Amino acid sequence: MLEFFQTGLLFLTASVVWTFVRLAKGISYPGDVPRFGEPGIFGYLKTAIRYTFDAETVISEGREKYSGKPFAVPTLSGPVFLLGPGYYEIIRSSTDDNFNQPLAVSEDLQLSYTMDPEQIKYPYHVTLLTTTVNRAIPSFIPEILDESTRAITETLGLMGPDGPESVSLPLFETMTHLVARINNRVIFGTELCRNEDFIHAIVRFAETTPLIATLVTWCPNIIRRPIYVALSSLLGGKRDVLKFIVPFLTKYMKERKKETLEVEAPIIMDFFIEGAPPHETVEGLAMHLININFGSIHTSSIFTTQTLFEMVSLPRKDLAAIREEIIVALESEGGWTKGALLKFRKLDSALREIGRFHGLMQFGLPRYALRGLNLPDDSKIPPGHRVALDMKAFHFDPDVYPDPHRCDLFRFSKLRESEETDTKYGFSTVDAHYLPFSGGRHACPGRFFAAMELKITLAHLLLNYDFALPPGVTQRPANTTFNGAIIPDPKAQMVFSRRKDAPPLTSQFMPYSTNEIPAQGK
Structure with a gap:
């Protein structure tokens, strides 16, 4: 003692x-x-x-x-x-x-402790995201749609004759778990993405890493490692995630080498196995996959939550306009395709305005x-x-964004119409006046994947559910901030209910009937 x-x-x-x-x-x-x-x-x-x-x-x-x-x-x-x-x-x-930029990221996230030094020394995950993964995005759409449909239906538990009419859930927590599951469908496949213990571990890692990194940064170098060990043991760290991924990868790579796997289409894990440097270990590969997991879960869950908090206050006619545009796009493109997603202009505008008005x-x-x-x-x-x-x-800046202190979810779709452009004001487009995804050579390489995932998830929610703030709550919940980070209120609730006036044609764009999916994970 x-x-x-x-x-x-x-x-x-x-x-x-x-x-x-x-x-x-x-x-x-x-x-x-x-x-x-x-x-x-x-x-x-x-x-x-x-x-x-x-x-x-x-x-x-x-x-x-x-x-x-x-x-x-x-x-x-x-x-x-x-x-x-x-x-x-x-x-x-x-x-x-x-x-x-890498030094700044390493210091802010304390990568030597929260992940490992190889993330900066050999950042091959950035190259793979920028090239191979981004080129494969259209092939991920069926898996993202399938998993978002299943995950949302199970989480909300509103579909089917025995489901309740509505449910109130903590929005940020719910969206974080949904995003984690949907992400990992195309990172690791169905086995891990539907493992509740793994999803809990990766979500905990994504949520606590910024906090742990900040607290470690405040400490002298000599005690940073023991401080990290203590904090990660208490709050959740990489070891809790690695214990799932390392044995899974080891088994998968052995079967892959023996050519005993039946893979219909490569997933992100396959691209990383093929693109990793020759000296890479299984644990090192796992850490790079954890890294992209962290980035995608953290960013996409915040954007999804903030968008729903803003949409809940829209007049019914504006929500109807977003839904109608989604339906028209799906009909014109024959379903959920890259072309259809590009036509979700109002939804895309909402996401970009969230990035401008709230940011990360x-x-x-x-x-x-x-x-x-x-x-x-x-x-x-x-x-x-x-x-x-x-x-x-x-x-x-009022010279760039008129009435800048108003969150106008249609700001950029109106600009796209007036200037007849489909790319200049897109959600994933970076420029000198829009900084959430950084810029230049270090612009976020995962923003195109995030755009695809967010549009599918939000579109599915819009087409099949109504949502509202809890009774008695008249204003959207205020954000919380810590050390410069902006986070939606983690305790704020959202009430979801089945849409009674959903047009019948929306069902033809689902990968299967929602009656096939067990509600609430049963």
Whole structure:
């Protein structure tokens, strides 16, 4: 007991000393870029704590105080230099020799602990997503449709003569589990995606990794590993997921080598097995597949939840217009095809507006400055610090987005109609005014897959269900924020009910009758 107390006291002392040194560095950087907040170490700490729980207000106050010019935001991980729209092209077009994106990602997610160092050293998952996987997206549509239909029907439990008329569920939690199951249908196939214990483990990993990484970042290097081990044991870490994937991959690869598998169409796991470097281990391959799982679950569940929270307030005629467009697209293309999904313009517009209005973070294109940056006023951002773009300065610019503080789900579909373009304002299109998927050479490679999955899932929900806020709730739930991340209220409920006025023709676009699916997983 005495040794445990002494060890704990040593860790606490090291943390205090490390925090003091880090904060001292944060208030004494060279370059003359102003730092928002009160002066001194205690002023830095006060602002950093405010940022941790209310980043939007801190950044907004800094933007107003410095009239949109670059300024440093104190955080418990060190200062972050925020840049406005005028610096987009500099950051976007820079190489990693100057503004390094992998280092920023590695630090923010603490990949050496939460995943493994190979994610940065050999990022072949990025190459595979950009090439092989993206080319195969049309072939994934039947599997995504099949699994979304099954998963939604089982989760809501409303179909069939014995099902209830309606059900109230925590929306974010429900969407996270649905997305995890649907994702893994095309990553690992039906065996793992329908394993409830695996889905629970991968969801827990996706939900807790950002929190664990943040807490580890606040600690000195010397105690980061034991802190990670303790936190992952408590909150859920990679080991809980690897115990499912490693034996599954081992067995699958042996059968694949013996050519005893009967595979109708390759899934993402097959592309990774074929595209991994020769030295890759089974556990290393599993970690890269966990990495893409994390990214897709985290992003897609937030977009799905935010979209439904906004759609629930739409007038009935607007929801009807979205549904009608989906039906017309399916009829004209003969079912669920890539061509049909491209014609879901109103749904696509809703998703893009969610990315603009709510987003995922308070900042975009985070980078680690290796060489620094000279600014027009002769000040400079010193090397060895993080830089990022001020997301709201882009997304709420009234010169780009009229009435920017209104969430208009049809904003981009109206622009596409007026300018007669089908690509410029698409959900997965990145440009200088839309940052959720980053930009340049580091634009999110999985955004095309996410667009396909989100459209199918939301379209199925729209065609077959009505949804509403619980009785007595008149406004959409407010988002929660932590350390710059934006997350839908995890406790907020949504009431789903069977659509009594659903047009009969929608059933012909389902892969099978929903009566074949056992409700609530039975």
